[in-house]
Amino acid sequence: MSLIEIKDVDFLYREQENKALSGVNLSIEKGEFISIIGSNGSGKSTLAKLLNVLLVPTKGQVFVDGFDSSDPENVWKIRQKVGMVFQNPDNQLVATTVEDDVAFGPENLALPSDQIRERVDKSLEMVGMGGYQSHPPHELSGGQKQRIAIAGIIAMLPDCVVLDEPTAMLDPMGRKEVLKTIKYLNEEEGITVILITHFMEETIFSDRIVVMDGGEIKEIDKPAKIFQNIELIKNAGLDVPVAVQMANELRSSGLNLPEVMDIEELVNALC
Amino acid sequence: MLKDITIGQYIPGDSFIHKLDARIKIIITIIMITVLFLIDSFIGFGLFLLFVIGVMVISKLPVKRVLNGLKPVFFLIIITLFLHMFLTRGGEVIWEWGFLRIEEEGLFTGLFMVGRILLLIMFTSLLTLTTSPLQLTDGIEYLLKPLARFGVPAGELAMMMTIALRFIPTLMEEAEKIMKAQKARGADFESGNIIERAKSLVPLLVPLFISAFRRADELALAMESRCYQGGTNRTRLNELELRRSDIYALIGVIIIAVLLSFR
Structure with missing residues (x-):
């Protein structure tokens, strides 16, 4: 069974007429790096x-590691398995020092303090913030704060990290740092990553991209395929990356170019 | 301008007083405040002052910082003194002018009250000057824990204090940003009398409050998704530990307290 199984899910916010999600089906395997892209209101944050x-879900079911999310008994099990990083780094740090903040999750899991210490130090090392243990969060840069938030999630040893527009x-600078950290966690630590974003450029490292629009999944495919489908990207209200756009124009004016996803590849293809 | 405001007044250090367990320090402070209200002679106050000075010396705090703490209560002290001097009756008349009259009893009660307030503030500020807000919060949580049986939400209170401490700098920064934005649109925060100035703060406070509520909302989501289920059943990264020196300090203070109050 897949790590996450979303089956025929509808979601309707109270006091709203249109469904935020309708008929969503998606399964995510352990160790995958999935990007979910879409414009504002496409339902990706929901x-x-x-x-x-x-x-x-209003209708349908979500299973995490076999646990049904609609059963109140499973809530805390699932939250420990699926960690969530939010957009604003300031609004997710709770403590006055970095180490206390990273310890917040493990403290909630009621672990003994020597184990918490071990996890805190290891998680900070993993996000490249080792040595910042006693810093107050408000003195750090945005990228550093966001990496602390990620460390706080990693310290709970989740199977999967969901990042809701973390950049x-x-x-x-901060964006680069955070993306590098995400990539490291997926590739080296084997953590399943679900990255939600509206920047196409951030999705090139993912295994699959899910394109959302109007509460529905429009397409699920490998980055190379999605990036070539300019019509799809435009219809979903997203910006086509400059390199892709340029390659496309060059191709239509007769130049023979392989598929490219970022500036670097385009440069290599041209020179 | 807003950046000058410090949170608490903690001065880091590594003296014996700094290293004392926060719980012990809070208990000691409570004991000594009680003693302060039992003392009823000038000699008692003198001895208490000696004790305060002793602690100050051991903790290697700059005297100026301790005395700075007295500034905000200056008016309170003057008013207390005058009220007692002119209104409390009894004993011989010391001074008289028109309807104003100072009697012996009034003068003494006034001086006692002033002595109490001064020593109270000096002693309690020793606690906040030598204990980091974080330790203080932890200490309060531990001391309130036994009251959880009677429905006192010790863990939640401590969490509230921690979050407040965490967000003071963030909200300060935000206030400054909003202030600049309003200034850029012609707002005037600096001129006018006190009422006008208070009024000019409205366009600063409204957006600040709205954003604080939005932050609270997001923070609650983030905390929930990190498995926060209220204050019970949580462990701590740094557990407080009583050392032998903490016990000695507590015993020492109890002896001093008994001597001072039953002398």
Whole structure:
């Protein structure tokens, strides 16, 4: 069985007429790196919140590691398995020092303090923030804060990390740091990653991309395939990456180019 | 401008007083405040002052910082003194002018009250000056734990204090940003009398409150998704540990307290 199984899910927010999600089917395997892209209001954040029971589907079912999310008994089990990182790094850090913040999750799991210490130090090492244990969070940069938030999730030893537009509020430096961390966690630590974003550029490392629009899944495919489908990207209200756009134009004016996904590949193909 | 405001007044250090367990320090403070209200002679106050100075010396705190803590209560002290001097009656008349009259009893009660307030503030500020807000919160949580049986939400209270401490700098930064934005649109925070100035703060406070509520909302989501289920059944990264020196300090203070109050 897959790690996450979403079966025919509808979701309707109270006091709203249109469904935020309708007929969503998706299964995610252990160790995968999935990107979910879509414009504002496409339902991608709602989908994320279904994965760790912040929301329960109006219709259909979500299974995490076999646990049904609609059963209240499973709520805390699922939340420990699926960690969630939010957009604003400031609004998810709870403690006055980095180590206390990372310890927050394990403390909630009622682990003994020597185990918490071990996990805190290891998680900080993994996100490249070792040595920042006693820093107050408000003195860190946005990218650093977001990596602390990721460490706080990793310390709970989840099977899967869901990141809901983790880079939307960061500067280019911070964005790079966070993406590098995400990639490392997936490739080296084997953690399943679900990255929700509206930046196409951030999805090139993923195994599969899920394109959402109007509460429905429009397409699920490998990045190379999705990136070539310019019509699909445009219809979903997203910006086509410059390199892809350029390659496309060059191709239509007669140049023979392989498929490219970012500037680097385009440069290599051209020179 | 807003950045100058410090959270608490903790001065880091590694003196004996700094290293004392926060719980012990809170208990000691409570004991000594009680003693302060039992003392009824100037000699008693003098001895208490000696004790305070002793602690100050051991903790290697700059005297100026301790005395700074007295500034905000200056008016309170003056008013207390005058009220007692002119209103409390009894004993010989010391001074008289028109309807104003100072009697012996009034002067003494006034001076006692002033002595109490001064020493109270000096002593309690020793606690906040030598204990980090984090330790203080932990200490309060531990001390309130036995009351959980009677429905006191010790864990939740401690969590609230921690979050408040965490968000003070963030909200400060935000207030400053909003202030700049409003200034750029012609808001004036600096001129006018006190009422006008208070009024000019409204366009600062409204957005600040709205954003604070939004933050609270998001924070609650983030905490829930990190398995926060209320204050019970949580463990701590750094558990407080009583050492032998903590016990000695507590015993020492109890002896001093008994001597001071039953002298």
